[in-house]
Amino acid sequence: MSLNVIHNATCTFCGCVCDDIELHSDETRIHEAKKACVLGKAWFLNHTADHDYPDALIDGREATVDEAIEAAATFLHDAHMPLIYGLSNTTCEAQREAVSLADRLGGLLDSHTSL
Amino acid sequence: MTCTLGEVKNRADFIVYWGGNPAECHPRHFTKYTLMQKSKFLPRGRKDRTMILVDIRETKSGGAADIFLQIRPGKDFEVLTILRAILKGQHVNSSIVAETGLTLEQMTDFIDRAKKARFGCMFFGMGLSMTRGKHMNSAALLTLAAELNAFTKFVAMPMRGHGNVTGADVIMRWQTGFPFGITFNRGYPRYNPGEFSTVDVLVRGDTDAALILGADPGATMPQPAIDHLARIPTIVLDPKVTHTSRLARVHITTSVAGISAPGTAYRMDEIPLPLKPALKSPYPTDEEVVRRINEAVARKPHWMPADGPMTIMQH
Ligand code: SF4
Numbered sequence: 001m002s003l004n005v006i007h008n009a010t011c012t013f014c015g016c017v018c019d020d021i022e023l024h025s026d027e028t029r030i031h032e033a034k035k036a037c038v039l040g041k042a043w044f045l046n047h048t049a050d051h052d053y054p055d056a057l058i059d060g061r062e063a064t065v066d067e068a069i070e071a072a073a074t075f076l077h078d079a080h081m082p083l084i085y086g087l088s089n090t091t092c093e094a095q096r097e098a099v100s101l102a103d104r105l106g107g108l109l110d111s112h113t114s115l
Numbered sequence: 116m117t118c119t120l121g122e123v124k125n126r127a128d129f130i131v132y133w134g135g136n137p138a139e140c141h142p143r144h145f146t147k148y149t150l151m152q153k154s155k156f157l158p159r160g161r162k163d164r165t166m167i168l169v170d171i172r173e174t175k176s177g178g179a180a181d182i183f184l185q186i187r188p189g190k191d192f193e194v195l196t197i198l199r200a201i202l203k204g205q206h207v208n209s210s211i212v213a214e215t216g217l218t219l220e221q222m223t224d225f226i227d228r229a230k231k232a233r234f235g236c237m238f239f240g241m242g243l244s245m246t247r248g249k250h251m252n253s254a255a256l257l258t259l260a261a262e263l264n265a266f267t268k269f270v271a272m273p274m275r276g277h278g279n280v281t282g283a284d285v286i287m288r289w290q291t292g293f294p295f296g297i298t299f300n301r302g303y304p305r306y307n308p309g310e311f312s313t314v315d316v317l318v319r320g321d322t323d324a325a326l327i328l329g330a331d332p333g334a335t336m337p338q339p340a341i342d343h344l345a346r347i348p349t350i351v352l353d354p355k356v357t358h359t360s361r362l363a364r365v366h367i368t369t370s371v372a373g374i375s376a377p378g379t380a381y382r383m384d385e386i387p388l389p390l391k392p393a394l395k396s397p398y399p400t401d402e403e404v405v406r407r408i409n410e411a412v413a414r415k416p417h418w419m420p421a422d423g424p425m426t427i428m429q430h
Contacts, residue, residue, distance in 0.1 A: 001248065004393065006278050006391050006393050008391070009373075009391040010355060010373055010380060010388050010389065010390050010391060011373065012278045012279055012372055012373040012380045012390065013213050013278065014140065014141050014142075014276065014277060014278075015141060015274060015275035015276055015277070015278075015280070015383035016143050016144055016147065016148070016382065016383065017279075017380055017381070017382040017383070017386075017388055018143055018144075018147060019388045020147075023332070023391075023393045024171075025393040025394060026300065027395075028394070029394070030393050030394065037142035037143050038150065039142055040142075040143075040210070041262045043374075044374065044393075045350070047354070047371050047374045047375070048197075048394070049375060049394040049395055049396055049397065050397075051397045053354075053355060053356050053366065053368045054356075055367070055368055055398065056365070056367045056368065057363075057365070057366040058362055058364065058365055059354070065229070065367060065399060065404070067270060068366070069365045069367070069404065069407045069408050069411055070366050070411055071350075071365050072326065072350040072365050072367070072408050072411075073408050073411030073412045073415070074351060075324045075348040075364065075365065076324050076326060076350070076408070076412060077412050077415045077418070078324070078353065079322070079323045079324030079347075079348070080323055081300065081321060081322045081323055081324075082322065082323070082324040082325065082326065083313065083316060083317075083322040083324070083325040083326070084325075084326045084328075085313045085325060085326070085327050085332065086327045086328045086329040086330025086332070087279075087280075087282075087283040087286075087328060087329050087330070088276075088277050088278045088279060088280040088283060088329045088330055088390070089277060089278040089279065089329040089372060090278075090279060090328055090329035090372050090388070090401045090402075091279065091282075091372045091376060091377075091378025091379055091380065091390065091400070091401065091402060092279065092282045092285070092286050092378060092379040092380065092381065092387065093378045093379065093400075093402040094126060094328065094329070094372075094378065094400065094401035094402040094405055095279075095282055095286040095287070095289065096286055097291040097401075097402055097405035097406045097409060098326075098328065098405050099286060099291060100286060100409055101289075101326070101405055101408060101409040101412065102162075102235050102299055103290075103291075103298070103299050103304075104409060104412055104413060105299070105412060105418070106299045106300050106301075106302060106419060107299060107300070108297065108298050108299075108300075108311055108313075108316060108322060109287065109291070109295075109297040109298070109299070109304075110295050110296050110297065110311065110312055110313045110316075111123060111280060111283035111284065111294075111295045111342065112277070112283070112330060113283065113284055113286070113294060113295040114295045114296045114308055114312035114313060114314070115245075115312075115313075115314065115335075
């Protein structure tokens, strides 16, 4: 089977964010990440498109994403001082949504930078 | 004063790495951006550049340096202050120099080279900004870079760590005016690291619910902070079931930015780059899940009374 090739893909493993990576992939995994360094190679090759983890967990039990989203919204809404934290290993688009959520909740918002 | 890595690549003939180990933490920094590239202004590439590494111990990055300055742990601020004094032509007390682990000759040589450079750049890592002195160290280094501009073009740039942490700064600045350590608890953003930064908030037990995404504090934060996350309802979005997921009430698996989720990420010099995911994930993106949580919260009554924050103040 021929592999799907992506030119100038972007590696987000470290702050260099190299955008010249050549990825060779099939349906489920990336087989080659040309130009990436050892860390970047490991990052690309270690992820698969398999369903390795449950969609969602509530109190350790498997749940649907819909149920988990509703539970999350209830916990955050019920809290007096909810916190949104992290935001490093994600996209700017998700970060923007997170700011909007913190704003709506009247909560705290913080990233790795504060460590 | 900072610049893009493209400018460093094309112009910087004097490069300092302070308190970082790029050879192992940012493996392509030297080859792609700073040392090895040839350019119109530096036609001989590496030969046209000088690199000084400043650290408390020798690391793999030492092999790439022209000069390695090993300073005593916790003496960054002193070294930077002495360098600034030398730059200004002030007298430096030899007993203070002796404490730093360097000699006056080494530091004078540093300043001579920096002044002679056509374009200097100092990269600083967590070895500077996370040790004794913390942000005062970063401030001292930035001041030195600013003062060197009396002689030549000089800039400084933090070596940002994992993934899109630079993007988090940029997005929060854009949306709220502040980069991190923010609260909206009066209905508008306020900024106060130490008060609103997460470790402090958790250790004091000030928060009663947490949403964690793009991070695994359960593996990295001090134990009292982790203990508090386990006490309160914590919600985790992550491509894997992490340490934090195990102590959380809710975990939602999401796709991986840049591998199976599309979007944008910022390079450490604040250049946004598009992601080109190669795989299709069976899981939703962080973006989608956070948006849907936001929509679900929006269907509930708003926490602030309709007549606004003034009512809160009067209680
Ligand atoms: S390829 Fe290596 S240097 Fe480039 S972003 Fe990925 S981990 Fe960093």
